[in-house]
Amino acid sequence: MSSINPDRLSLTTLRLLVAVAEEGSLSKASVRESIATSAASKRLSDLELALNTSLFNRNAQGMTLTPAGESMIQHARRILLAAATLAAEMSEYREGVRGHVRILAHLSAIIAFLPEDLERFFIAHSDLKVELEERPSSRVMKGIAEGWADLGICSADAEQPGLVATTYRRDRLVLAMRQDHPLAGTGPLAFADTLSFDHIGLHAESSIFTRSLIAAREASQVLRRRIHVPGFDAVCRTVQSNLGIALIPEPVFRILGPSMNLHYEELADDWARREIVIVRRGDQQLSAAAQLLLAHLLSADQRIGDDRPSS
Numbered sequence: 001m002s003s004i005n006p007d008r009l010s011l012t013t014l015r016l017l018v019a020v021a022e023e024g025s026l027s028k029a030s031v032r033e034s035i036a037t038s039a040a041s042k043r044l045s046d047l048e049l050a051l052n053t054s055l056f057n058r059n060a061q062g063m064t065l066t067p068a069g070e071s072m073i074q075h076a077r078r079i080l081l082a083a084a085t086l087a088a089e090m091s092e093y094r095e096g097v098r099g100h101v102r103i104l105a106h107l108s109a110i111i112a113f114l115p116e117d118l119e120r121f122f123i124a125h126s127d128l129k130v131e132l133e134e135r136p137s138s139r140v141m142k143g144i145a146e147g148w149a150d151l152g153i154c155s156a157d158a159e160q161p162g163l164v165a166t167t168y169r170r171d172r173l174v175l176a177m178r179q180d181h182p183l184a185g186t187g188p189l190a191f192a193d194t195l196s197f198d199h200i201g202l203h204a205e206s207s208i209f210t211r212s213l214i215a216a217r218e219a220s221q222v223l224r225r226r227i228h229v230p231g232f233d234a235v236c237r238t239v240q241s242n243l244g245i246a247l248i249p250e251p252v253f254r255i256l257g258p259s260m261n262l263h264y265e266e267l268a269d270d271w272a273r274r275e276i277v278i279v280r281r282g283d284q285q286l287s288a289a290a291q292l293l294l295a296h297l298l299s300a301d302q303r304i305g306d307d308r309p310s311s
Helices: 011-023 026-035 036-049 067-094 107-112 114-124 137-145 208-219 234-242 250-256 288-300
Strands: 056-059 062-065 101-104 127-136 151-155 163-178 199-202 224-227 245-249 262-266 273-281 307-309
Touching: 011 026, 011 036, 011 062, 026 036, 036 208, 056 224, 062 067, 101 107, 101 137, 107 114, 107 151, 107 163, 107 234, 107 250, 114 127, 114 288, 127 288, 137 151, 137 163, 137 273, 151 288, 163 234, 163 250, 163 288, 199 208, 199 234, 208 245, 208 250, 224 234, 224 307, 234 245, 234 250, 234 262, 245 250, 273 288
Parallel strands: 101 127, 101 151, 199 224, 199 245
Antiparallel strands: 056 062, 151 273, 163 245, 163 262, 163 273, 163 307
């Protein structure tokens, strides 16, 4: 089976493809992309001919994506984003930026550790730029493995073969609650002893939520999930509103909890103590800028991590 010549996949054609998918109409997409409708039609027809597959269903109501078209659109958007990022970065180099580092990090690290660490880094390296994106730990690992960023910061519980993991920080999970909750003042608590109360959970991809499900299963009990929320600020607000109790990293609680007059109890379970790691691909040399940032993060508070392969 022959493959398409990549030269046929011009950025103009990809932008047109995305426009048609979003507008549902070739004529509207042509206006949006400032191209004659006849020329737009020929571009799409040539692309479908080269691919030997239809990308759109065409009818009187407009144009909708075929399964092949849906797959094509995902790749087209990624390519267009990468091209736009490339253009922006090259422009910044002309303006004096000396390097870029991309980081994927889970929410705990972004709230509790990275702001101060990055502040100190930029004092010493003001000509470097860091792009930071929040993802749950499992998708941090996946993103680094697929080459979407230079460095990842996540819970050590999320494993991904082929990556090198280095200890960045350690924290512990605590149980956030209102001051008048029946469990307040009774800790340290076994997590199993909290399962008769309603719990508030982070989103389903969160490593904290996953760990709470495992702990409940190991205790042969069911986790009573009253509500899922997207972030720790929402966790604390819902705890404040007496909707339940919640697992939260202690450093995050110290930032968010006191202003809401919340209380926390320690957990007696060993798994509540967590290791946070920096991951990178073992088969790829880091850029000079990424090496500088990695060394800075690992030397924060005079803590140097030991490299170990992620199994």
